[in-house]
Amino acid sequence: MRIELERRAAHSKLFSVLSPFIALGLTLIAGVIMFTALGLNPINALYSFFIEPLTEIWSVHELIIKATPLVLIAVGLSVCFSSNNWNIGAEGQLVMGAVAGSILPIMYPELTGWWVLILILLMGMAGGAAWAAIPAFFKNRFGANEILTSLMLVYVAQLFLDWLVRGRWRNPEGYNFPESRTFTDWQTLPEIFPSSGPAHYGAVLALIVVFIAWFMMGKTLKGFQVKVIGQAPRAGRFAGFSAKKMTMVAFLISGALAGLAGISEITGVIKQLQPTISPGYGFAAIIVAFLGRLNPLGVLAAGLILALSYLGGEAAQISLGISDKVGRVFQGVLLFFVLASDTLIHYKIKFIRSTKRSAQT
Amino acid sequence: MLMTEAILLTIFTAATPLMIAALGELVTERSGVLNLGVEGMMIMGAVSGFAVAQLTGSAYLGALGGIAAGALFSLLFAFLTLTLVANQVATGLALTILGLGLSGLIGEGFVGQPGVKMFPIVIPFLSELPLVGKLLFSQDAIFYFSIALLIAINWFLFKTRAGLTLRSVGDNHKSAHSLGIDVIKIRYLAVMFGGACSGLAGAHLALVYVPQWVEGMSAGRGWIALALVVFASWRPFRILVGAYLFGAVTIAQLHIQAIDINSLTFLPSWLFYLAELIKAIPSQFLSSLPYIATIVVLVIISRNRRLTLINTPASLGKGFVPDR
Numbered sequence: 171m172r173i174e175l176e177r178r179a180a181h182s183k184l185f186s187v188l189s190p191f192i193a194l195g196l197t198l199i200a201g202v203i204m205f206t207a208l209g210l211n212p213i214n215a216l217y218s219f220f221i222e223p224l225t226e227i228w229s230v231h232e233l234i235i236k237a238t239p240l241v242l243i244a245v246g247l248s249v250c251f252s253s254n255n256w257n258i259g260a261e262g263q264l265v266m267g268a269v270a271g272s273i274l275p276i277m278y279p280e281l282t283g284w285w286v287l288i289l290i291l292l293m294g295m296a297g298g299a300a301w302a303a304i305p306a307f308f309k310n311r312f313g314a315n316e317i318l319t320s321l322m323l324v325y326v327a328q329l330f331l332d333w334l335v336r337g338r339w340r341n342p343e344g345y346n347f348p349e350s351r352t353f354t355d356w357q358t359l360p361e362i363f364p365s366s367g368p369a370h371y372g373a374v375l376a377l378i379v380v381f382i383a384w385f386m387m388g389k390t391l392k393g394f395q396v397k398v399i400g401q402a403p404r405a406g407r408f409a410g411f412s413a414k415k416m417t418m419v420a421f422l423i424s425g426a427l428a429g430l431a432g433i434s435e436i437t438g439v440i441k442q443l444q445p446t447i448s449p450g451y452g453f454a455a456i457i458v459a460f461l462g463r464l465n466p467l468g469v470l471a472a473g474l475i476l477a478l479s480y481l482g483g484e485a486a487q488i489s490l491g492i493s494d495k496v497g498r499v500f501q502g503v504l505l506f507f508v509l510a511s512d513t514l515i516h517y518k519i520k521f522i523r524s525t526k527r528s529a530q531t
Numbered sequence: 532m533l534m535t536e537a538i539l540l541t542i543f544t545a546a547t548p549l550m551i552a553a554l555g556e557l558v559t560e561r562s563g564v565l566n567l568g569v570e571g572m573m574i575m576g577a578v579s580g581f582a583v584a585q586l587t588g589s590a591y592l593g594a595l596g597g598i599a600a601g602a603l604f605s606l607l608f609a610f611l612t613l614t615l616v617a618n619q620v621a622t623g624l625a626l627t628i629l630g631l632g633l634s635g636l637i638g639e640g641f642v643g644q645p646g647v648k649m650f651p652i653v654i655p656f657l658s659e660l661p662l663v664g665k666l667l668f669s670q671d672a673i674f675y676f677s678i679a680l681l682i683a684i685n686w687f688l689f690k691t692r693a694g695l696t697l698r699s700v701g702d703n704h705k706s707a708h709s710l711g712i713d714v715i716k717i718r719y720l721a722v723m724f725g726g727a728c729s730g731l732a733g734a735h736l737a738l739v740y741v742p743q744w745v746e747g748m749s750a751g752r753g754w755i756a757l758a759l760v761v762f763a764s765w766r767p768f769r770i771l772v773g774a775y776l777f778g779a780v781t782i783a784q785l786h787i788q789a790i791d792i793n794s795l796t797f798l799p800s801w802l803f804y805l806a807e808l809i810k811a812i813p814s815q816f817l818s819s820l821p822y823i824a825t826i827v828v829l830v831i832i833s834r835n836r837r838l839t840l841i842n843t844p845a846s847l848g849k850g851f852v853p854d855r
Binding site: 175325456493498501 | 621
């Protein structure tokens, strides 16, 4: 059997809505196969992986906490990817945002006032944006491949954070643990519903960001420029849009949002700096961006689904005794199916029985 | 003298996986396909190589297992990007994400187990040559293979008809197609070759370099291999140079971290002070050197646009749907 593609005259509206759902369905089928192979009852396993975490109020809080950084980063990445710029170093920008935002709480812990937290968040965004500006500058000025440079900077950022918390920024009263001092109440994001669980105002920030990005991409000239430069660079040049400026803007936006994700994670969840502050949110956000079809509202839904895969991994570890790495595998499989299903938007897929080529017409 | 020899030997060990993975990716890219999944294929090769060696007790079967795993895993990428014309950049990333997750799951039972080490093959007479003998002629089989691979790929790409066909597919898939060349088939083969090489490179990590399974043990080497292809401007022999340069950077920073400053008192005082200064650099900065070096090298190479443009396969990263 052979597979042939036939280009559609116009892209299919139906499949551009349907394709993420097809991908999710296929991922569930792959899950059934995987759990059966691991010797588990697949229905039970899928239940404790994807449904159980939603049945209790505290785990819904956990879901929101995990979705917050994913959505923040993925919104930035979808702007970046739409303009055909490949920032895959969001993990590093997240780390540098956390570091830059922690300057005030660690070096001036005595500061109080409502403005302290705002300044901390802004510095976090600046840190992420500055780190993202490096690959954008190298791409514009020297033509260096941004995929590789942005990725290499992830390792550099992680090692830099490691050095800080083991050295200069180590908590003087911390019994030599590699941790910074803990942040005071003025320096942390408050909880939204303190009586029911720990979800913090970072989630509200994420919602605001989603709305702004949806407005910018759908309703403004800037959003139009992003899409033109991404899909038809030649047309963009004729219209006088600068691709270089766009590269820098796209990286700054996605870097700032990754930085915000990092500092909201620090001020809202961890409340101090540690050698490792993210379970790979920066990479999982790439999946979120594609699953959300590079659309801010889609990203919001996709962020919740990916957050569920993190939670499900932890839940499955406890209730089924299987490795929490199953969650990581699910994420990878999901991205594959998303990319495969997107083919349906532009092409009709034909299965041809015989191996002989059909008569030419 | 013994010390220098030991250091040089470790450079060879660090450079070999980089070189093999980069050579494989070079062939893939010469056919016009950009596979960013090297890191994922490498780690799958590492875990499979380790597992097969554990189960069979043979490091050589382990290496074969790594090759098979890399090639099979790359088929996923090939199917998506060649048959379904999915975006190559995104699919490559997907391959890396899936590979890192899947290898962690497969390898969970192997964490902390002592591995099967591939022992060096000492070639009689040649290995007794002064200076180079020990370095070049008492290495593991994968090292010898990497040198043979380099020569073979260079010969294949630039001296054979099949190599010319492969390059023509990478430079202009439309013309190649209109000449009756099966573009998709050639690209499938090139992607699988790249996958096999990445798998072998991973197996080398788990059988020679570390002899253990550690989660995420490829540690960015797949990405460095990708950068090496750009550094080499798609020329095999320049990959040799690049891989050994990076091997040297990796090993140099490791040795600086391990060195005991008190053992250097025999040095002249100014050299001793210099050594003290270098020792004062925090270990994290030394560990980030290979990554920073990659960025610096990419910037320097890319500055010369004409040089890169001449050698870059013109269809690199572009999807192809044959019209029928």
